[in-house]
Amino acid sequence: MNIAEGSASPEGNTVETVVVRFAGDSGDGIQVIGSQLGLASAMSENDLGTFPEYPSEVRAPVGTTYGVSAYQVHFGGRPIKTIGDEADMLVALNPAALTTNLDILKKGGTVLVDAGTFSERNLEKAGYKASPLEDGTLDGYRVMAPDISKLTLESVADLSLNRKASLRCKNFWALGLVYWMYGRDRQPTIAWLNRKFAGNPDVAKANIAALNAGHAYGETVEATAQEVARIEPAPGIYSFVTGYEALAWGLATAAELANRKLVFSSYPITPASPLLHTLARLSDTGVTTFQAEDEIAATCAAIGASFTGGLGVTSSSGPGIALKQEAMSLAVSAELPLIIVNTQRAGPSTGMPTKTEQSDLNQALYGRHGESPLAVLAAGSPAECFEMAIEAARIALTYMTPVILLSDGFVANSSSPWILPDIDALPRINVANHTDAESFNPFERDPETLARSWAIPGTPGCEHRIGGIEKDYATGHISYEPENHQKMTDVRSGKIAGIAKTIPPLEPDQGPPEGDLAIVGWGSTYGPISRAVNNLRARNYRVSHIHLRHLRPFAPNQDELLAAFSYVLVPEMNTGQLAGLLRSEGFGNVESLSKMTGRPFQVSEIEEAVLSRLESSDE
Amino acid sequence: MNIAEGSASPEGNTVETVVVRFAGDSGDGIQVIGSQLGLASAMSENDLGTFPEYPSEVRAPVGTTYGVSAYQVHFGGRPIKTIGDEADMLVALNPAALTTNLDILKKGGTVLVDAGTFSERNLEKAGYKASPLEDGTLDGYRVMAPDISKLTLESVADLSLNRKASLRCKNFWALGLVYWMYGRDRQPTIAWLNRKFAGNPDVAKANIAALNAGHAYGETVEATAQEVARIEPAPGIYSFVTGYEALAWGLATAAELANRKLVFSSYPITPASPLLHTLARLSDTGVTTFQAEDEIAATCAAIGASFTGGLGVTSSSGPGIALKQEAMSLAVSAELPLIIVNTQRAGPSTGMPTKTEQSDLNQALYGRHGESPLAVLAAGSPAECFEMAIEAARIALTYMTPVILLSDGFVANSSSPWILPDIDALPRINVANHTDAESFNPFERDPETLARSWAIPGTPGCEHRIGGIEKDYATGHISYEPENHQKMTDVRSGKIAGIAKTIPPLEPDQGPPEGDLAIVGWGSTYGPISRAVNNLRARNYRVSHIHLRHLRPFAPNQDELLAAFSYVLVPEMNTGQLAGLLRSEGFGNVESLSKMTGRPFQVSEIEEAVLSRLESSDE
Amino acid sequence: MNEQVTQAKLTAADFATDQEVRWCPGCGDYAILKAVRTVLAEVGARRENTVFVSGIGCSSRFPYYIDTYGFHTIHGRAPAVATGMLLANPDLDVWIITGDGDGLSIGGNHLLHILRRNLNCQILLFNNETYGLTKGQYSPTSHLATRSPSSPGGSIDNPVDPASFALGCGARFVARGVDTQIGQLTEVLKAAYHHEGAAFVEIFQNCIVFNEDVFDGFTAKSNVAEHQLQVEPGKPLVYGADDSRGLVFDAAALGLRTAELGSDSEADVLVHDPANYNLATALARMNNPEFPMATGVLYDNPGPVYAAAADQSGSDGNARSLMDAMRAGFSWKVAGKEQ
Amino acid sequence: MNEQVTQAKLTAADFATDQEVRWCPGCGDYAILKAVRTVLAEVGARRENTVFVSGIGCSSRFPYYIDTYGFHTIHGRAPAVATGMLLANPDLDVWIITGDGDGLSIGGNHLLHILRRNLNCQILLFNNETYGLTKGQYSPTSHLATRSPSSPGGSIDNPVDPASFALGCGARFVARGVDTQIGQLTEVLKAAYHHEGAAFVEIFQNCIVFNEDVFDGFTAKSNVAEHQLQVEPGKPLVYGADDSRGLVFDAAALGLRTAELGSDSEADVLVHDPANYNLATALARMNNPEFPMATGVLYDNPGPVYAAAADQSGSDGNARSLMDAMRAGFSWKVAGKEQ
């Protein structure tokens, strides 16, 4: 590792983890410096988690509250699984950024503002009657209010940039100061700038000058700096991945492991589109992407691709997934492999497209007409996105079934350092095409998996016709026979149930496999639950964390494991869908902890909920 | 009532109920004689239930098994709620009809065939190697095998019809014989024929001649005839209604009760289309129907109609309902009245369109993205279709919410005599438009119902804009505020939950409101469950029948009522969806009795299931 | 309907709402918004009788900014929602706002059907050749080889031409306008308003963020004269500086060609007849830069309007009571017992 | 792909399956089935390389009766499923079978997009002006005032013309055939097969149950000569007994008109040029009985085909390994501890 050598190690106490939140106008370059801090932290032997928040408008007018863009980085010397409940430091590059983000700054935390932007006009746009720098709004915080705009202009004065371009460097000035305060190495960022602006060296130089100036400012004013604890990362080649990147790579990897063409067919929608964009850039690795005219076509095209032997994958978010259900049911009936990725967002209807939620679990389980069972998986972290994409492909291909993979706006857009996989070392997905023309029957089943046999166009002698009408169990021909429908219903649900046999047994993520209280989660609540349970266990509370990756079917031992706890609490960003599912499976002592604000759980919210349960159970 | 005077009262014992099943080629006029037997029975002071079964091909080749059309009539001297598990008499007008329907004839029952159709060609088409009239196939049945074709030709020989037209009367010949055997009056049928063929008196005469000839044949050969017990029908104007007619009339009535324009917008699909057809014929009563380009457009048009103050209704079956879900979620978010009728059929995918099933309950409850709560109702009999249509409108309009009304292929197509309602005597649905322009806010809520205020285009001063994005609780404007989303989620689900307050308390349909065992059903299992419980109670088994019409929210006392039973059995034509729902609501002792054959439950299947439970619980 | 309060003639400003307009600064949507407000005032539209209905997209935010009734529905479905509005209340003045993605990608089917049914409404399709709201993927109108997040190597889908599509669907009014050409745009919108039946207007709209100046070839000030042909009923089809160029019929090709007027002896310049379908299809299909881009009302030829009131029923048109209708089947009476 | 076994040339009968054909006796679908089997044999199609894909409807039952690969999908979506097939395997020979309801009502959007993208396939739309399978409701091609279960008083929707629609969508091959005119139909289907890109063929198909003889005006034996114009490339556009009538260009109307050849002095009869879009749109729009109904290949003008292989990515076209691609972002190495 290019260890963060030479980084000034400023005086001050050592802290375990730090949360820095950047906020500013959409044009301020907040996302860039946020990810640079992430990179610098990873290089400083920190684990970390990051999360961006974009405005919902494409480009809101400058200075408005709804035009504020933010980026939060949580880094430190232990495994980091959340983005942090509260910020230790808030960087607010204009008044609107201050007013919309101050509630996330912890009491006593540091706030860095660009005093140069606190003009009357900007204050008004942010809804401030008086300057918050003067009216006591910031009492109780450590306030740093240099005129960053002016200082940035000064720092790049030697270069030949115009005023506008010069001012654009102020994000790096702020970053430089942050680097000083948390002892980050500037080198990786400088390298990144040089690479990024290779074609425009003046811009690179200006940003580097601003970075250095901000850093120097910290030194000069003797801003309190902190040492951050370190970890010892496992060896490997690392990159930062967002959930959507890991998912894209997982799908492409799965297709390679199965030796099938990945046909990814989608229609743009927030927050699912980045998956399409990422895969579109992989076409030179053999991936085919298709931007369909709508979600129905996207799903149908994926089904067509699977019919012809490819790995058909489609992706969307809530409203688009609703549109896909009829076609999914076709894939259930035709028993074709298909992966449907749902990057969930807040509903109902258009809802809040840029906000996260887990409210499509029921839709995944039950959203189709008739008895249309399929497999449902969920990913809880960027790394899990990679694994679950491969697991989805394994199930879809091995069992000839559609698989819904649930992600959400939070897991898709958060990122963390990740060891790039060695594809050759991963287990292959061996599913052969049927090529034997002798007495071929498309609905002949593998006795073990109950998967039907898959013969693809191009195979002489295996020509056959399938469709969505009920099929005769024995011949695959159309059948309306009463007893046959019962048999086919049973075999379709039996096939899905049978997947459980190949799912590894569920084990608590933390804590013993039995006890009074288990916190059961799925998807992106993973981080906050994990941290909360960690904290509680550190305080000697007896509580276990169980994380479900397989939502249909469940892991084979799930019943048993959950039954070993007297009480189960299920935190979900919905109104209790998994809790209802567990109850419908016969678990009595299941309580839902629901949050529906478009934001992830805070660790403290879960801790408090657990504590109140433990107390009340002590009575 | 035109009492069945003058009907020959043949010798023989009196039976309580009789099941006659007609079967023949699609072109044989089976449906016509089936409904005539129904009519004649109603006129003979019988209660009754009927059910047609059409081939799935539009017009299959003559003589094939898949071209067989059937019609079953169950009539007698007590309330009739089913179509009968077994037939007492089977009329099979050709070999294909015999082979496909014989399994429904009870052992010892009567089979009437047209020996004239048992040609080698027809036997072969039906898959018979030898004539079933000779090879012992019909041992154990009472067989009547006149050459109906020939006898019909003879009976109409005096009339000027050609051979083909003459032969077409053979269905009425068979009907005449049936009338003889069960003491039905021919007059209503003769009247019907004269009215139907007013423009073609020769055809009327020929059919009447055939009817009389069949009747006379019975007399001549001294066919055993039976007296059927009678009931005393309540006074009123009666008509036969199918479930879809009652539903159509219920919707039209509801709109009249609410003084709103009914805009019914649909796309054809089996078995939902008859609802569209029936309403299309009511345009002169003020109903507007719209055949949209697809189900999505149909739903959206209904929503548009509601936005402008109408009562928007849409309708489909499984695959089409799947396509409507995204738009339903818009109606949830915009809080507009909307009724979605789902005439369920067997799935998944295209499934078995002409076969019945109840497998879309989960889709109704959970099929949308996000938390999209709405009300769900179900109708269990033709009469209930009328009532539930009005109930759906009441809820939709009073609570400004979409309502899903579940019907199915069985309830839609079965029919029974029904007292035509006096609309003026029904309670009105009073929901006023908001017209007061002063401080109008479209999301101001009625404190009682939580319904938002409804101002419709054309109202000066109340102009407003709504949509599917999350709305501010106070102003109705777009809002992405975290706490607001929680509040709106809560108010949307609270509104639906609050409907329970206006639902009449649930009472057992039969049996005491507490005990060991309750059979809980919904929708079209009503008839078989009701009869089974009736039979069991007659044999002194302690079992109650509870029928759910409200599936979301449940009746306010449902929890309490169900909790008063130690054990609940839920017969469903799905794999246990209501059972799962009850369990997810916290009921432990719920068992599912599932049937997935595309056919309704038989009374005996339910009886047996109950008996086996009672026995095992006796141990 | 509702009691009508006496109302003064409204101005464009009266159609503004209290909502902050949230398009990107410089977006072409602003100019269209202004034109629409102006037209509403000029034609004397009543706020309470007007409905704007849209799907999803930047363009579909439009209804929030017009102080009439408004419904921001779901992606692609505005024509279907509008149809329901007109079924329930055919007297409403309904404006549909859609985008090239909303109207021609996911919503293409509804556009087809509202056009062929010919419901009485205005359909404004803001064509910016991109999916603005979802951040710039190529759309069904994007020219071949458009680079975008979903087509980093350039798109390979042939685009559809909205006007040709509308004509193929059986539209009876097809026009084009440009966001920056307010004079022509307001005239086109007024013609659309006055047309009985579905009036389809494609508006070239500049998305400065994802597709800046994509229409510059014929909308940039310097290109308007040479590369745009602004058609007007009964006027010759001329363009160019000093109207020096024009469209003539090319008998050999059975089509249009451009000619230097004056120098070209065959130059029998055509006169615009908006009722001529063949001319309209040929105008719609003219591709810039080979041809000038035709803007204005290409086609205006009223046909039978879908009237909800029109009776699809088998009845003779006389109203029946519902109870009579229910009794019209075979019914019978059971008398009560004598008491 | 798979190892190819040596195969004898197949006959029409070799394309029959063991499934009983279940259309109504006398349905026009039988004749089309026969024509397609004949064409498959004549063009030397390979069973294993051919896929028939359909939606839902009587017509969509078609794949069950052709012994190739077949997929009977869901209502309206066959073009989308076919697109996926061609994405995964562009070498397949894909035939899409659809109806006027399947293809133009619920499926209109997919039809638009497959045509404009121009995927290499054949699209056969069986137009019987009704929804046969669901028992005879009027369809988007039903003429005004069609009485049906859903329009007992006569339909009020203006119909869409499939060929005009396809042309408006940007189709590069548009043809018409008639179920009973097997000779022409097989020729048209062969031309469609040989066309590179999406070939759209509307086939007038008689539904004897719900719409018997609805096309008799131009398909009945006695009407073919006077009311149908069977176009052929390079041949004059003539019809009538002894080809006595023809199409001429009407300069005043900028359109087509019919003329008695011989007697009409202006009668400069037009010659069919399938590459001419303007001619094709005019031919497609000719309404019977005012004009003869044009059948045959109206338009055949190949354009850029959507090729899945074509690269939409930003790469230079050279293949990369997936692991290289993952490492192409910013990555760093952590060395293991020395042991």
Ligand SMILES: Cc1ncc(C[n+]2csc(CCOP(=O)(O)OP(=O)(O)O)c2C)c(N)n1
């Ligand atoms: C069912 C569904 N699919 C996808 C989306 C995402 N989406 C919103 S707007 C849009 C495209 C908008 O493009 P266009 O209509 O051209 O509008 P513009 O933003 O360019 O004005 C998409 C794909 C959605 N909201 N709903």
Ligand SMILES: Cc1ncc(C[n+]2csc(CCOP(=O)(O)OP(=O)(O)O)c2C)c(N)n1
């Ligand atoms: C989603 C969905 N909606 C509706 C239907 C019912 N449906 C099946 S076929 C059909 C229309 C068929 O018409 P067309 O395509 O013209 O075929 P035809 O039967 O006339 O050959 C309809 C409405 C369906 N199967 N699925």
Ligand code: SF4
């Ligand atoms: S993204 Fe483009 S279309 Fe959307 S508001 Fe911005 S400039 Fe306008």
Ligand code: SF4
């Ligand atoms: S209903 Fe019509 S289209 Fe369908 S099979 Fe019968 S004749 Fe053919």
Ligand SMILES: [Mg+2]
């Ligand atoms: Mg656009």
Ligand SMILES: [Mg+2]
């Ligand atoms: Mg049809």
